[in-house]
Amino acid sequence: MAEHHEMTKTTLKDFLYATLGGLFAPLIAIILIVMLVIGVQGRMGQDDSAPVSDKAVRDRIKPFGHSVAVDPNAPKVERTGEQVYSEVCSGCHGSGALGSPKFKDAGAWGKRNGQGYSTLLDHALKGFNKMPARGGDPDLTDMEVARGIVYMTNAAGGNFSPALKKDPEPSAADLARGKAVYAANCASCHDTGVTGAQKLTDAKAWAPLVKLGKDALYEAAIKGSFGGPARGGNEKLSDGDAKAAVDYMVDQAKAAISAADKAAAAKAPAKPAAK
Ligand code: HEC
Ligand code: HEC
Known part of the structure; x- marks a missing residue:
């Protein structure tokens, strides 16, 4: 009896569902297809009609040109030295807790710095x-710890x-050799800054490069960078000579950077005290 009752009662419902389903399912499918076509046309139209500006193209290709400057092991969200310091190291080093050398205390850090990097x-x-x-934070990467130290x-x-x-400090003889290689192969661009080469005395241009570490710069010098020719354009230049030139350049750049820092410090002597 229950079965029989159900059969007769659901006939209307079934009919309605079937009708609605039959009408709407294709309708929805048609709407989706139309939207897809409109979307594709819209995108095609954009690409075809909008003139792509020179700058946009340069912006788009730029990351490839600078690929040598990127540490391939670096995770996406590496913190800067300042962030690492304030988030982790300042817990002790800000106050000198536990006998740690205190931030900006040149006396406390002098002997430690003397041990070498x-x-x-x-x-x-x-x-x-x-x-x-790692200052007690095992999540810090090696590079983040290094930045915190620096x-x-x-x-x-x-x-x-x-x-x-560690970047071995070049000896005076290495630097002299580097200077000669530089004069013969690199000075034509890097003395003047022609073609966008970083001028050797340009502290602002070199500060970020020096921070990359020597390995990245050696690679840029040997393989070429965006605009910088491999081996300064002299394919006979040995890896050793190219590296010696980079050593010399970094040495000069560091001198320029510390001179600029001193000049800036003299201009603004009242830096806010570290907390
Ligand atoms: C829990 C406290 C504490 C934290 C946090 C801490 N340090 Fe230290 N740190 C010390 C102490 C204490 C010393 C001195 C150790 C000694 O010389 O016996 C020290 C010394 C150092 C030294 C000098 C080592 C040497 O050879 O003289 C460096 C470099 C250093 N810390 C880096 C860091 C960095 C980078 C961080 C953050 C990532 C950090 N510290 C976080 C307590 C701390
Ligand atoms: C023909 C000009 C030219 C010569 C010669 C030249 N460079 Fe460069 N170099 C450039 C330019 C341009 C850049 C800037 C590239 C950039 O913007 O990334 C550059 C950048 C660099 C950099 C920084 C790396 C970077 O990613 O920007 C290093 C290191 C370097 N050159 C080393 C050398 C050495 C070593 C020599 C000689 C053996 C040399 N260059 C000779 C044009 C030159």
Whole structure:
């Protein structure tokens, strides 16, 4: 009895569903297809008609040109030295807690800086007495720790650049050789800044390059960078000579940078005290 009742009662419902489904399902499909076609045409129209400005093209290709400048191991959201310092290191180094060398205290940092960058890096990565490994934050990447160190040490008279492998300091003989290679192969552009080459005395242009570390610059010099020819255009130049030229350039650039820093410091002596 229940079955029989159900059959007769649902006939109207079934009919309605079938009608609605039959009408609307194709209608919806048609609407979707029309929207798709309109969308495709709209996009095609844009690409065809809008003149793409020269700048837009340059902007679009720029990232490729600068690829040598990017650390391929760097995660997307690497923090800067200042961020690492204020988020992690300042917990102790801001106040000198636990006997840590205090931020901007050149006296406290002087002897430590004197140990050299690679010792500082080693101690900060692995821990050193009461200094916890990575400042106690295991999520910091090696590069972030390196940047934190450089931010602190350079604020207290150091002159380091963050790199993971230590950049061996070139000897006076290396620099002399680099200078000769530079004069013969690189000076034509980098002395004057012609073709957009970073002028050797341009502290602003070199500061970010020096921060990349030598490996990136060696690679740029040997393989070429956006606008910078491989081996300065002299294909006979050995890797060693190209690197020596870079050593010399970085040495000169660092001198220009620290001179500019000193000039800026003299202009604005009252820097806000670190918290
Ligand atoms: C929990 C406190 C604490 C935090 C957080 C901390 N440090 Fe330290 N740090 C110390 C102490 C204490 C020392 C001194 C250790 C000693 O010389 O015995 C020190 C020393 C150092 C040194 C000098 C090592 C040497 O060889 O003289 C460096 C470099 C350093 N810290 C980097 C960092 C960095 C980078 C961070 C943040 C990522 C950080 N620290 C966070 C406590 C801390
Ligand atoms: C024909 C001109 C020219 C010569 C010669 C030249 N460079 Fe460059 N170099 C450039 C230009 C242009 C750039 C800027 C590239 C850019 O904007 O990234 C550059 C950039 C660089 C950079 C910075 C890397 C970067 O990503 O910007 C280094 C390092 C460098 N050159 C090293 C050398 C060395 C070493 C020599 C000699 C062996 C040399 N260059 C010779 C034009 C030159």
